[in-house]
Amino acid sequence: MLSLSLSCALHSFTLAVEARCPYPVTAIFGPSGAGKTTLLNLVAGLRRPDRGEIRLGEELLFSSEKRLDLPPEKRRVGYVFQDDLLFPHLTAAGNLRYGHDLLSPAGRRFAFDRIVELLELGPLLGRRPAQLSGGERQRVALGRALLASPRLLLMDEPLSSLDQGLKSRIIPYLRHIRSELGIPILYVSHSVAEILELTGQVIFLDRGEVVAQGDFFHLAHHPRVLPLVEEHGFENVLPVEVLGTEAERGFSLVRHGAHQFKVPPCGRPPGSRIFIGIRADDIILCQGRPQGLSVRNFVEGKVVEISRVGGKGLVYVEVGKRLAVKVTAEAIAELGLEVGQTVTCLIKTHSIRIGPEVE
Numbered sequence: 001m002l003s004l005s006l007s008c009a010l011h012s013f014t015l016a017v018e019a020r021c022p023y024p025v026t027a028i029f030g031p032s033g034a035g036k037t038t039l040l041n042l043v044a045g046l047r048r049p050d051r052g053e054i055r056l057g058e059e060l061l062f063s064s065e066k067r068l069d070l071p072p073e074k075r076r077v078g079y080v081f082q083d084d085l086l087f088p089h090l091t092a093a094g095n096l097r098y099g100h101d102l103l104s105p106a107g108r109r110f111a112f113d114r115i116v117e118l119l120e121l122g123p124l125l126g127r128r129p130a131q132l133s134g135g136e137r138q139r140v141a142l143g144r145a146l147l148a149s150p151r152l153l154l155m156d157e158p159l160s161s162l163d164q165g166l167k168s169r170i171i172p173y174l175r176h177i178r179s180e181l182g183i184p185i186l187y188v189s190h191s192v193a194e195i196l197e198l199t200g201q202v203i204f205l206d207r208g209e210v211v212a213q214g215d216f217f218h219l220a221h222h223p224r225v226l227p228l229v230e231e232h233g234f235e236n237v238l239p240v241e242v243l244g245t246e247a248e249r250g251f252s253l254v255r256h257g258a259h260q261f262k263v264p265p266c267g268r269p270p271g272s273r274i275f276i277g278i279r280a281d282d283i284i285l286c287q288g289r290p291q292g293l294s295v296r297n298f299v300e301g302k303v304v305e306i307s308r309v310g311g312k313g314l315v316y317v318e319v320g321k322r323l324a325v326k327v328t329a330e331a332i333a334e335l336g337l338e339v340g341q342t343v344t345c346l347i348k349t350h351s352i353r354i355g356p357e358v359e
Helices: 036-044 092-102 112-118 134-148 164-180 191-198 226-231 329-335
Strands: 003-008 014-021 025-029 049-058 059-063 079-082 152-156 186-187 203-206 209-215 235-246 252-256 258-262 273-279 283-286 295-311 311-318 322-328 343-346 353-357
Touching: 014 025, 014 036, 014 209, 025 036, 025 191, 036 079, 036 152, 036 186, 079 134, 092 112, 092 134, 092 191, 112 134, 112 164, 134 252, 164 186, 164 353, 191 235, 226 295, 226 311, 235 258, 235 322, 258 295, 283 322, 283 329, 295 322, 295 329, 311 329, 322 329, 322 343
Parallel strands: 025 186, 025 203, 079 152, 152 186
Antiparallel strands: 003 014, 003 049, 049 059, 203 209, 235 252, 235 273, 252 258, 273 353, 283 343, 295 311, 295 343, 311 322
């Protein structure tokens, strides 16, 4: 487990973090300039806190009181950056072996072949970075970090430069690392969907301050968290089972619990399990079931919570999992929305995002 109790003066504010990260993946979410990358650099040993303590398991990595500051190479912390930073003159295999070969055989936690198989890198081993796609380079960078046998993996917006299709292909690899290798991950991202496809545990950071920490959906309505989430788009992420595809009619049919959704054709066979994403402001609430609309999805549920911040609000509707719906304060008042009330969620088929497969 990673434990943080530190402060570090930055240009316009002081980064002050008190946090414990006992989960397989802990996400750090916040606006640009909040101190997220600095926090990762402090953990990695690339920057020194002014005071405090960083502990990984039973080992101190940094302590101002004990005047201890382990150098980066002794912390055994892997780091995957937004830019892959591969060595251009080496093949993928050469990049992968860089950290691996610096370790003694006794210090290697993972065999080269195991990581190559896990990340499906075999066909890429003889290529140089210039011959790889963005997603392939990130997989090689991830493999290089893993083959250095880290006890903790830091990831600083590693998917931000990739399109949605590539993100959907790489996230399953991250989940494999989480579940199969047992390496805890500290994951920085601006994407709510990315985070929710990996973990529900989030540290919300704003101007160096931990605004809240814990389960995303329990904290998303917090008065200081909601504006941060809204800035990047609040997206609900649901695991669903594919029931079938009617390509000529333009949809796939999926199921979440007792509810069925028509989504864009997903190309997955019946029985597959995938994530779908539904933005909070792409859902319309109504009382009853309206007639004569082009909207294909009518999902009934109960209002379980209403949060208001200024003239905006989030209405949480239980449909087997909470759906967050973004509305105005005026709409809440005019519809007379109350906790316990039954409402219908209207969702256009093509506003639903097809995400990666569920492991």
